Amino acid sequence: MSTHDVQGLVTRIERLERKNRFLIGALLVLPLLAAAGWVAKEDVLKVKRLEIVDDRGVPLVILSPDRLNEGGMITLRDKDGEKRGWWQAGPGTSSLTLNSEGPDATGDSTLGLTVGPKRSALSMFSKNGASLSAGMQADEPKVELYDTKGHPLFVAPWKSK
Known part of the structure; x- marks a missing residue:
């Protein structure tokens, strides 16, 4: 062979x-x-809340109504049960939020994306409060950048129409 x-x-x-x-x-x-x-x-499973848990019982994925019962929400958590990402939908709006924490618990940052009938925005925040926001409201763009003390570093447009 x-x-x-x-x-x-x-x-x-x-x-x-x-x-x-x-x-x-x-x-x-x-x-x-x-x-x-x-x-x-049945072809349909009906529950008020669905959780996927790890071996220790920590919910890692949650599918549920939002807090106001106006839409649905998917929540993703890390192994410690900390909320790291969520997608929420309501009447005419939808938002996606991501949150990260550094290994020493000092590097939190958050990124958010929101879409609605007359407004859409992308926002980023540091743990200490610095932020960047870019969005459109009623077809007018706006960009804002602030330092950790809330002082504007850059804002556009400078003049309103």
Whole structure:
């Protein structure tokens, strides 16, 4: 038998082992589901809140109504349960927010994107309060840059129309 033939046999055996693992898993899981009384009757799952948790029970993904029950919200959390990103939709608006924290808990920064009927904006904030905001309101662009003490470093347009 040549090396090529041996490699072909090894490949076929590995493929069969993968298929058998799937079949054995299915044969174990299906009776457990049947014993638990699980039967797929509906095409729609209706819940007020859905959480995906890790092995310790920390919710990492949450799908729920927003706080005012005006729309939906998807929240992503890190392994410590800290909120790191969320997408929220309401009547005529949608926003995406991302939050990051440095390893020493001193480097928080937040990025937000908001879209509405007459306004859209991109905002960035540092932990100490420096900010950058760029947006459009009623077809007029505006850019603002502030230092950590809230003093304007750059604002455009300078003059209102």
